[in-house]
Amino acid sequence: MSRGLRLIPIILLLWFVIGLAWRLVKPGDTAIPSQMVERQVPRFQLPAAIGNKPGLASADLATGQPRLLNIFASWCVPCIGEAPVLRELQRRGVRIDAIAVRDTPGALNAFLARNGDPYERIGADRQSEVQIALGSSGVPETFVIDGKGVIRRQYIGPLNASNIPGVLGELEQVR
Amino acid sequence: MKPLAFALALLAAQPLLADSNLPPAYWSNRQLPDPKQEAQAQTLMAELRCLVCQGQSIADSDAELAGDMRDLVRRRIAAGEKPSAIRGWLVQRYGSWISYKPTGEPAAWPLWLAPLALLLAGAWLVRHRISFGPKR
Numbered sequence: 001m002s003r004g005l006r007l008i009p010i011i012l013l014l015w016f017v018i019g020l021a022w023r024l025v026k027p028g029d030t031a032i033p034s035q036m037v038e039r040q041v042p043r044f045q046l047p048a049a050i051g052n053k054p055g056l057a058s059a060d061l062a063t064g065q066p067r068l069l070n071i072f073a074s075w076c077v078p079c080i081g082e083a084p085v086l087r088e089l090q091r092r093g094v095r096i097d098a099i100a101v102r103d104t105p106g107a108l109n110a111f112l113a114r115n116g117d118p119y120e121r122i123g124a125d126r127q128s129e130v131q132i133a134l135g136s137s138g139v140p141e142t143f144v145i146d147g148k149g150v151i152r153r154q155y156i157g158p159l160n161a162s163n164i165p166g167v168l169g170e171l172e173q174v175r
Numbered sequence: 176m177k178p179l180a181f182a183l184a185l186l187a188a189q190p191l192l193a194d195s196n197l198p199p200a201y202w203s204n205r206q207l208p209d210p211k212q213e214a215q216a217q218t219l220m221a222e223l224r225c226l227v228c229q230g231q232s233i234a235d236s237d238a239e240l241a242g243d244m245r246d247l248v249r250r251r252i253a254a255g256e257k258p259s260a261i262r263g264w265l266v267q268r269y270g271s272w273i274s275y276k277p278t279g280e281p282a283a284w285p286l287w288l289a290p291l292a293l294l295l296a297g298a299w300l301v302r303h304r305i306s307f308g309p310k311r
Contacts, residue, residue: 032226035270075195102195102239127200128243135268137226137240 031156034135034143041069041149042133046123049100050108056097056123062149066171067095069143070119071131073103074111076139082158083115089164090118094171098122101131101139142167146174194239202249203242209253216249219258222275223248223265232275 036042041058048055061069070086072079090096098119100108108122125131134143137156144153144167152174155163207213220234227238233245244265251261265273277283 030229032269032272035266035268073195102197102243104196107196126197127246128240129247132240132244132247132265132268137269 032137033156034137034151034154036135037151037154039151041145041151042130044123044130044133046099046125046130049098049103049122049124050105050112053119054121056099056121058149060097060121061145062147064147065095066144066146066152066174067097068167068171069145070096070098071101071134071136071139071141071143072098073101073139074107075103076101078158079111079140080115082140082160083118085159085161085164086118087116088161089159089167092164092168094168095120099125099130101125101128144170144174199239199242200246202246202253204245205249207249207253212252213249215258216245216252219252219261220245220248223262224273224275226269226273 041061043058045057046055061067068086068089072082086096096118098121100122103124103126112119123130134151136143136154140158142155142159143151144155146152153170155167159167207216217234221232223233223244225231225233225236225238225241225244227240228236231241233241233248248261252258262274262276271278271280277286279287
């Protein structure tokens with residue numbers, strides 16, 4: 001066998017080890033983006049999650065005005081961190097609706113009393129059904145939805161203050 | 176004495192609250208009454224990937240979202256929907272990532288071609304390393 005051929009196993013081994021080392025240093029991205037972006041919000045109708053606020057249906061998301069759809073839960077810790085950002089967006093005139101995943105009215109009321117309530121409507125998704133239909137894989141997530149009810153952007157994980165200009169720009173852009 | 180006190184204190188520890196305050200969905204841990212439908216559901220659930228514990232199927236995962244997905248699969252199968260239609264519905268939402276079943280798309284071609292390539296390489300090795308017939 002020629003010298004070059006004998007080197008093949010060693011090259012393969014090196015390639016394998018370098019591959020492993022690279023993934024150890026730089027782990028892959030585990031976020032699963034929704035394939036529903038640039039598509040119409042699927043049809044759904046959710047009952048009210050708390051007493052004094054209406055529930056949410058897909059028709060409420062196609063009113064001619066762009067809006068945000070926030071997927072959250074009272075048992076979700078990063079949602080607490082995101083709350084001030086949503087309040088600030090609401091203060092600047094952004095209309096925000098929400099889907100509360102696997103939640104109870106009591107826990108939700110306590111969460112909103114503590115962290116503020118920027119929402120116009122909150123739908124109760126008790127079996128993550130609408131969350132799955134939207135292609136969302138966790139809480140919190142935020143969808144930018146245009147006036148026709150088409151999803152234009154998905155934010156996976158909590159929004160932070162640095163996202164505010166971007167979100168405002170996108171809402172302006174899809175108007 | 177100190178290790179004992181520490182061990183006792185551990186008994187009082189509470190798990191970190193990362194789950195919701197609702198019980199599992201009705202069909203998440205319950206078999207369908209029709210064994211044929213349940214078998215269909217089981218086969219499909221073993222091939223769907225959990226979004227939370229990303230190395231597990233939803234049949235194996237204890238995550239709440241996996242439970243809700245099992246509930247969704249069983250309800251739809253009980254309603255007469257075909258497993259391939261349910262898989263398609265989920266792929267439409269999460270991409271082919273969600274399904275463990277290999278597809279025919281170009282990204283999967285090396286997977287299908289690998290056995291053939293290995294077989295050819297083996298045949299080549301046999302042809303060149305082993306001599307048949309009387310020694311020359």
